[in-house]
Amino acid sequence: MNILVINCGSSSLKYQLINSETEDVLAKGLCERIGIDGMLTYQPAGGEKEKSEKAMPTHTEAIKFVIEALTNEKTGVIKSLDEVGAVGHRIVHGGEKFTASTVLTAETIQAIEECSDLAPLHNPANLIGVRACQELMPNVPMVAVFDTAFHQTMPKTAYLYGLPYEYYENYKVRRYGFHGTSHSFVSKRTAEIIGKPYEDCKIIVCHLGNGASLSAVMNGKSVDTSMGLTPLEGLVMGTRSGDIDPAIIEFVAKKEGKTLDEMMNILNKKSGLLGISCVSSDGRDLEDAASKGDEKAQAALDIFAYRVVKYIGAYAAAMNGVDAIVFTAGIGENDISCRSKVCKNLTYLGAQIDEELNKCRGEERIISTPESKVKLLVVPTNEELAIARETLALVK
Numbered sequence: 364m365n366i367l368v369i370n371c372g373s374s375s376l377k378y379q380l381i382n383s384e385t386e387d388v389l390a391k392g393l394c395e396r397i398g399i400d401g402m403l404t405y406q407p408a409g410g411e412k413e414k415s416e417k418a419m420p421t422h423t424e425a426i427k428f429v430i431e432a433l434t435n436e437k438t439g440v441i442k443s444l445d446e447v448g449a450v451g452h453r454i455v456h457g458g459e460k461f462t463a464s465t466v467l468t469a470e471t472i473q474a475i476e477e478c479s480d481l482a483p484l485h486n487p488a489n490l491i492g493v494r495a496c497q498e499l500m501p502n503v504p505m506v507a508v509f510d511t512a513f514h515q516t517m518p519k520t521a522y523l524y525g526l527p528y529e530y531y532e533n534y535k536v537r538r539y540g541f542h543g544t545s546h547s548f549v550s551k552r553t554a555e556i557i558g559k560p561y562e563d564c565k566i567i568v569c570h571l572g573n574g575a576s577l578s579a580v581m582n583g584k585s586v587d588t589s590m591g592l593t594p595l596e597g598l599v600m601g602t603r604s605g606d607i608d609p610a611i612i613e614f615v616a617k618k619e620g621k622t623l624d625e626m627m628n629i630l631n632k633k634s635g636l637l638g639i640s641c642v643s644s645d646g647r648d649l650e651d652a653a654s655k656g657d658e659k660a661q662a663a664l665d666i667f668a669y670r671v672v673k674y675i676g677a678y679a680a681a682m683n684g685v686d687a688i689v690f691t692a693g694i695g696e697n698d699i700s701c702r703s704k705v706c707k708n709l710t711y712l713g714a715q716i717d718e719e720l721n722k723c724r725g726e727e728r729i730i731s732t733p734e735s736k737v738k739l740l741v742v743p744t745n746e747e748l749a750i751a752r753e754t755l756a757l758v759k
């Protein structure tokens with residue numbers, strides 16, 4: 364069966380068509396500037412990437428162009444929509460309602476809408492994609508795969524904040540965690556690689572991308588994760604601050620005469636690697652700048668790695684041990700010096716990095732020495748494939 368995987372944002376939409384038997388990507392691409400003007404990128408497997416300007420006043424036109432590209436006589440990969448067996452949608456927030464992926468029905472869509480106040484920028488945009496697909500493919504089954512669902516196994520000790528309990532009861536203020544599809548995919552694969560049953564493993568997943576989070580996965584379940592009510596908590600990220608003393612918000616707001624909205628915008632979009640370095644949010648730019656002697660860029664890279672080290676320590680403690688620590692996503696898969704810096708501070712756990720094996724980018728590999736008590740790995744994440752697998756399991 365071919366599964367169309369859709370990741371829909373407010374003005375963009377990423378897609379992949381995946382053959383679920385072979386798990387090959389048949390075609391992939393992106394619609395950008397939806398509601399502004401419109402740009403379609405389309406790439407069939409083994410073919411050239413094509414970019415074309417298309418008028419996309421809404422997501423419905425965007426998906427129409429995606430379908431046209433997929434079924435195009437010359438460069439398409441399927442003859443008609445009949446060859447799409449299901450659509451898998453990435454949905455950011457499932458609140459406490461969704462502990463697993465679910466088939467999209469009128470009831471489940473309404474339940475996702477009810478979670479929208481927890482992710483006001485993301486869930487409504489995700490649902491626009493769902494509705495546009497339903498309009499154009501009314502008979503194709505659709506599945507929602509949530510970023511939060513994998514972390515719903517966290518115990519109360521990990522997910523409750525030290526706040527008045529009524530905020531949890533009245534507004535569901537708690538830790539949810541994100542990147543769940545990636546943490547689940549990568550931890551399962553790690554268990555396979557180290558040859559231990561998933562149900563018996565203690566794994567720390569370091570998803571280090573522009574957005575970054577760690578998770579502690581014990582006996583096949585997420586027991587803690589660094590992002591919280593929103594993706595702002597935890598590690599220092601590309602443009603997000605991660606953990607800070609909450610009193611800083613009031614302190615700076617008073618000094619600079621800023622509103623709460625302005626402060627949140629600074630914490631989400633102008634902090635992290637970008638804020639510290641004053642150079643860029645991108646790891647590669649920072650490495651370049653640091654190699655030319657830029658001290659703030661070097662500080663940003665060091666602070667990023669230090670925060671990862673601290674969270675690994677916390678999660679090894681939370682699980683009372685760790686079998687494997689795995690790096691994934693843009694920085695985790697590609698940044699050799701970041702991995703090296705982090706792993707140098709893990710010798711107290713008995714973890715020993717092999718610096719030669721560590722010289723790899725974007726490939727699956729064990730990077731610890733044979734003697735290392737804790738296995739260190741790089742496992743590329745593949746959220747689209749994980750969504751396709753979940754979708755297949757529900758529609759089969």
Ligand code: AMP
Nearest residue numbers: 572573574645646647692693694697698
């Ligand atoms: P993601 O959000 O997973 O796409 O990851 C994006 C981040 O990965 C950006 O900060 C990139 O700078 C970083 N990244 C990608 N390739 C490399 C590389 N070769 N070396 C260092 N960082 C990289």
